[in-house]
Amino acid sequence: MNFSYIILIPLIPLVVFLLLGIFNQRIKPAVSGYVGVLGLLTSTLLSFYTAYQYFFVYGKANGVYQTFVEKTVWMNFTETLAIDMGVLVDPISVMMLIVVSIVSLMVHIYSRGYMKGDDGYTKFFAFLSLFSFSMYGLVLATNLFQIYIFWELVGVSSYLLIGYYYTKPSAVSAAKKAFIVTRFADLGFLIGILIVGYYTGTYDFEMLNNPEGNAILNWASTSFMGLSVLTWALILIFIGGAGKSAMFPLHIWLPDAMEGPTPVSALIHAATMVVAGVFLVARLFPMYYFVENGFALNIVAYVGAFSALFAAIIAVTQTDIKRVLAFSTMSQLGYMMLALGVSGYDGHEGLGYMASMFHLFAHAMFKALLFLCAGSVIHAVHSNYLKDMGGLRKYMPITNITFLIAALAIAGVPPFAGFFSKDEILVAAFEHNKLIYFVGVFVAGLTAFYMFRIYFGIFWGKETKYEHKPHESPISMTFPLMVLALLSIVGGFIPFSKFVTADKAGFEAHLNYPLAAVAVGVGLLGIGLAWAFYKNENNLADKMVNFFGPFYKWTSDKFYFDEIYLFITKKILFNRVSAPIAKFDKKYVDGTMVGIGNKTVWTSEKIKSLQSGKVQDYAFAFIAGVVVLVLVFIYMWTN
C-alpha cells in the first residue's frame, strides 16, 4: 500500500492557514469559517480512510502491524546525520491521526458558533489550522528532529492561541509563560536529541526503536556518571515531554493557558497538544523499555503517578471551572504516563502501553467534551467561576446531559469509555508496581469527586440570579457536544489491544473483575461524596474546608508553585543575573573601552606640542595598542 497521499493530511490545514493568514483582511468571516471546517473535514476523511486501510486491509503482515515510511532529506548535517521529512504510518500514528482529526474537526465546527462576532474570527481559524498542521506533522514524524520541529510549531500555535485575546494582560503573560516553560523543557529535549544523534548515529525512529538494532543493543557502550548516555538522553527527552504534557514540576503553564478561548483549551490543552509528551514516550517506547533495563521508564512512571495525584488534589479546591478541568487534564496525563511507565513490551506484558494509548484516545474524547460543555456554559453565563453558576440543567438540557456523560466517563463508570481504559491502566499498575496502583486508585476516587463537584455546582445546587436568562447554545455548538458524547459512550468498546500494542502484534485483553470492581467502587464513592456535598445547598463543604484548614489553603493556592517560579525568574534571573550583566556591560566592559579612549586623549593632550590634530592621536593609540598586544603575545608564545 502506498501511503504517500498521507502528506495531504497535514498539508491541507497548512494551505488553509496560509490562505486565511495572508488574506486575513479581505476574507469575510463567514467564508473563513467554512474554509477552515472544510479543510479539516477533508483531512479527517483522509485520516479515517487511512485508518481503515491500515488497520483492516494492508497494515498487518504475519500477525504484526507493519511500519510504512515515506521520507525525503530536508537538510544534511554530516555524511551520516540528516534531518528527514516524511510520514511514518504505524498503529499509534494512525490512532493519533484519528484523535487529532475528530477533536479538531469538532472544535472547528464549535468555534463557528462560539467565536461568532469576534474581531479576529479569520485569524482564529488561521491559527487553528496552523495548529492542526503542526499536530499532524508531529504525530506523523519519522525521526526525532522532525518531531522536534513540529513540537516547536505546536508550541508556537499554542502561544498564539493562548494570547489570542492579546489586549488582555493576563492572556499575554499566560501565553508567554506557556511558551517559555515549554521552551525550557525543550532545551532538555534538544540536548537529548543531540546525544542520541551523536552516540547512535541516527535520528530515525525505525532504527532507534528496533529491539535488535544497534541503538538498543549497544546502550551500554558509553556511560556518564554511572548511567548509560542513552539513559541520560531519554531522561532529557522525557523532560521535553513532561514540559508539553504538564508533568510536575513543569505543569505551571497549563492552568494559566486557560486564558485562551475555550475551544482552544479543548483542542490544544486537553485533547491533543498536551498528549504530545505521552506520545513521545510511546513513540520511543522500545528505547525506554530496553535501554538500561527501563531505568528512564521508571522515572516516567513515578513522575506520572506523582503528577496524577498532585493535580487531582489541587483540582478539588479550584473554583474556576476551566482550571478544575486543566488540573484534571494534568492528572489524567499523569495517568497515561504512569501506564507507560509500568508497561512491559511483549504481548500481554505490554498492557500498560496499550492502556495508556487507550486512555489517551478516550480522554481526548471526554475531556474535549468537558471543555466544550464548559465553553457552552461560560458562553451562557459569561463567567468562569462556580459561584456564578448553579441550577443550569433547566436552561441548558443538552449541555447538561453531555457534561454528565463526560463526567461519568472520566469517573470510570461502566460502560463509558473511561471505565475500560482506566481499568486496564490499574491492572497494569497492579501487576508491576503496587505503590503506583494505590496512587492510581486514590486518584480515581478524587477524580470522580472533583468532577461531580463541578457538575453539581454548575447544573444543580442553588440557582444563581442571572442577569440574562441563560439559554442553550446554538446547534453549531451543541452538535459537536453530541458527537463527542456518543464517542465517550461507545469509545470504550473499541478492542484497542488488537490494534495498538507495544510489540504491534496484538493480544486478548480481558476485564479483571475484582480490580474493576475496586475502581468502580472508588469512583462511585467519589460521586457519592460529591452528591452529598454539592447536590443541594448545605454547609458540609465548608465544614470540610475548616477541617483541613491550612492544607486547604495551600492546595487552593496550588502549593505556591507559581510563586516559587516567579521568585526564581524575577528575583534571581531577572534581578540577580540579567540586571547585573547589563550594568556590568555598561560600567566595566564599555567603561574599560571608553577609558582606553580617554587615556589616549589624555596622553595626546600631554604631548600636544609634538602632535596636533585628532588623526594622529588615534594613530598613536592604535600603534601603542598594537605594540602592547604584540608584546603580550610574544610573551605568551615564548612561554
Add this chain to the structure above:
Amino acid sequence: MDILTLFIIVPILTILALVFTKGLKQARIVSLIGSLVQFGMAINLVFAYFKERAVNSDIMVFTKDVVWFKEFNIHYNIGVDGISVALLLLTAIVVLAGVFISWKMNDLPKEFFVSLIVLSIGVYGFFISLDLFTMFVFFEIAVIPMYLLIGIWGTGPKEYSAMKLTLMLMGASAVLLVGILGIYFNSNADGGALTFNILEISKVSIPIEAQKLFFPLTFIGFAVIGALFPFHTWSPDGHASAPTAVSMLHAGVLMKLGGYGVFRVAMFLLPEGAMHWSWFFIILATIGVIYGAFAAIKQTDLKYINAYSSVSHLGMVLFALLMLNKTSWNGAILQSLSHGFMTALFFALIGMIYERTHTRDVTELGGLLKVIPFISAIYVIAGLASLGLPGFSGFVAEMNIFVGAFEHEDMFYRVATIISVSAIVVTAVYILRVVGIMLMGPVKNNAFLTLEKVTWYEKLGIMLLLIPIVGMGVAPLWLSDMILESLHPFIQGVL
C-alpha cells in the same frame, strides 16, 4: 567585464550618477536603480555559480588576477565559492531593502545614499577578494563611511557613538594589519616569493610558532566587528545612534565581515594556530552568546535589545567557527546569513515604529498590534525567527551549529555547547518580553490610535527580507549543500 568586478563597477557608476542628482526624488530613484541592478546581478551570480560549479571543481571560480602593486606583490585577485556567493546575495538584498526603507530620507539625501553605496562597495569587494591586502583595503572602505553616516544622519549622542564605533573598529584593523603582515612575511616559508594571495598561502606550511603568534591577532582583528565579547561595546551605542538603513546594513552585512574574515583568513591560513587557540576564544564566544542574551533581557531601548541580541547571535557564529568541523562551519555561515536578514528586518521595523511613535522605549509603547497590525505582525514573525522557531532560517543555522559542536566529545566542549544551547531559552525570554509589552496589551497612548498605516515601499523592504528568512527555513537543502560543498577544501586544513 567579468561577473564579479561588476559588483564594484555598478556601485561606482551609481555614485557617479548620484553626483548629478538634485533632491530626494532623483537621488532615491538613482539609488534604487543601482541597487536593483546589483540585486539582479546577485541572483544571476547564483545561477551562474551553479552552472560553473558543475564543470569547474576549483576552490574558487570566476577568478581573475591583476597586479596593482608590484613591489609587494599585491594583486587585485578575485573569485568566489558558494559561501561568498551566498553572502553577496545577502548584501544585495539588504542594500536594496535599505534603499526602500530610506525612501523618505529628507536630510542631505544625495550624500546619504552616496555614503551608503560606498559602504556597499567595501562589502562587495571584501567578499570577492582573494588577496589579503586588497581584502583589507575593502574592509577599511566599508568601515569608514560608518563614521559619516552615524555622525551626520544619526540620532542621540551620535558624535560619541560614531567616534566610539570608528575608533574600536580602527583599533581592531590595526591589530588585523599586524596579523596580515605576519602572514605575509611567512608566506615564503616553503621557499617561494612573498605573497598576499590567499589560495597560494594556504598551500604554504607556515611555521607553527608563527601561526600561534598571528592567529590571535588576525582573529581578534576580524572578530571585533563580529561583536566578540568583550569588544562588542561599540555595537549597542553605534546601532542606537545610527539611522535605520545604516543599522540594517551594518548589523545585517558589515558585522558578517568579521565571521567571514575569521573563516577565510584566520582559520584557512593559520589552521594550527586555530587549533592551538580555539579553547581560549571558545570561552569568549560562549560568554558572548549567553551574556548578550541576558543583557538583552534588561534593556528598554528597542535598538539596544537588538544590538545585544546580535552579540548573542554573532557570538554563536564565532563559537561555531571555533568548533572546527564542517557541520558547525556550515551552521556558522548559515547563521551569518540568517542573522543578516533577521537583524536587518528588525532594524527596519524598529525604524518604522520609531518614525510613527517617536520613541524606541518599550515601556512607553503598548498595544501596537491593534493600531499598526502589519508592522506588528511582522515583528512577531521576526521575533519568532530570532528565537529559532523551525520554519525560519535561525533554526536551520542553530541546529547545524549544535550538531556540529556536539561532535566534540571532551568535557570542555560539551559544557560550552550546552551553555550555548541554553541561549535558546533566554532568547525566547527577551523576544517574548518585547512582543508582550510593545505589541500586545491595551493601547498605551491615545496618540497611537492615529498612526500611519504601512506604506508600499516599507512593505517591499519588509518582504525582501522576510522571504529569504522563510525560504531558508522551509527549504534549506540547496543552500546548505552549496555551502557544505564549498567547505570541503577548508576543512582539510584543520583535520
